[in-house]
Amino acid sequence: LQKPGPQRAKAVLLALSDPTAKPIDHATTKAAAGAWPDAP
Amino acid sequence: MRYIEPHAHMVSRTTDDYLAMVTAGCQAVCEPAFWAGFDRHSVDGFYDYFCQLTEHEPKRAAKFGLPHFAWLCINPKEAEDLKLATDVIDLIPQFLDRPNVLGIGEIGLNKNSRNELTVFEKHVDLAARHDKLILIHTPHLEDKLKGTKLIVDSLKSDRRINPGRVIIDHVEEHTIELVLEAGFWAGLTLYPDSKCTAARAADMIELYGRERLWINSACDWGVSVPLAVPRAALEMRQREHAACAVDEMIYQNPIRFLSQSENFKLPG
Numbered sequence: 001l002q003k004p005g006p007q008r009a010k011a012v013l014l015a016l017s018d019p020t021a022k023p024i025d026h027a028t029t030k031a032a033a034g035a036w037p038d039a040p
Numbered sequence: 041m042r043y044i045e046p047h048a049h050m051v052s053r054t055t056d057d058y059l060a061m062v063t064a065g066c067q068a069v070c071e072p073a074f075w076a077g078f079d080r081h082s083v084d085g086f087y088d089y090f091c092q093l094t095e096h097e098p099k100r101a102a103k104f105g106l107p108h109f110a111w112l113c114i115n116p117k118e119a120e121d122l123k124l125a126t127d128v129i130d131l132i133p134q135f136l137d138r139p140n141v142l143g144i145g146e147i148g149l150n151k152n153s154r155n156e157l158t159v160f161e162k163h164v165d166l167a168a169r170h171d172k173l174i175l176i177h178t179p180h181l182e183d184k185l186k187g188t189k190l191i192v193d194s195l196k197s198d199r200r201i202n203p204g205r206v207i208i209d210h211v212e213e214h215t216i217e218l219v220l221e222a223g224f225w226a227g228l229t230l231y232p233d234s235k236c237t238a239a240r241a242a243d244m245i246e247l248y249g250r251e252r253l254w255i256n257s258a259c260d261w262g263v264s265v266p267l268a269v270p271r272a273a274l275e276m277r278q279r280e281h282a283a284c285a286v287d288e289m290i291y292q293n294p295i296r297f298l299s300q301s302e303n304f305k306l307p308g
Contacts, residue, residue: 006243006247009243013184013213013214014185014214016182017182017184018182018183018185018186021189023154023157024153026154026155027119027150027151027153027155028151030117030150030151031180032151032183033182034182035182
């Protein structure tokens with residue numbers, strides 16, 4: 001993530017994203033937290 | 041400078057905002073239906089909102105010489121009440137023939153729930169049955185990538201949907217490619233605290249080009265900037281993007297997409 005270059009923002013956003021594929025059962029909140037809870 | 045504001049929630053803005061936008065060169069404003077900041081509890085509330093978008097707000101904009109267009113839907117933030125969402129979707133057809141209505145939007149996903157996806161697909165079906173354009177909201181932050189993939193997969197599975205008549209809004213660096221590669225239009229939304237800054241928008245334009253791309257402010261009742269589009273144009277000019285390239289991004293491209301609706305007409 002610390003490498004310079006045009007794909008750095010993309011790499012940061014991917015690292016914070018929910019990588020799962022299935023819809024969740026119910027939305028229990030309307031807000032996003034900023035990072036997927038299980039992000040490294 | 042001339043520009044189209046293709047996504048702004050003007051019912052939340054002041055007349056000073058209208059005046060500033062027109063002074064900056066705005067030639068038309070397009071207003072998708074939105075979440076009010078609180079959940080509405082009856083279909084009557086949406087009836088009144090759709091009247092506001094199709095009758096009253098165009099008159100307010102006209103006082104500043106600005107053509108006003110609208111998109112209709114129930115927002116994904118209100119999709120967990122399936123009964124209400126279905127009733128609202130059933131209400132929409134009686135408004136589709138109004139002269140400023142462009143299509144169905146901003147539909148999409150927020151937290152990527154099953155009910156949100158169900159309501160999204162009902163909206164897409166409505167748009168397909170009435171041959172209307174579609175404007176799509178993608179989720180925020182950690183939910184954006186997954187939601188964008190779910191949306192793109194859902195649309196690609198519906199043979200009635202022409203990607204060239206769908207704009208997927210609020211793309212960022214990690215979603216823009218998958219939207220454009222699938223043949224959809226993509227929207228860059230400029231917010232001071234989230235989504236995308238003018239500098240990031242200019243970066244993405246430099247990386248991915250200008251084809252099937254527009255810029256919008258999505259200004260609403262929260263922290264947002266009604267002049268975000270002309271400010272992004274200034275960012276492009278400061279980076280020595282040609283004046284014609286800026287005009288393509290902020291004026292010609294929105295017209296190219298929106299003109300697919302017979303209701304989108306600019307005066308004279």
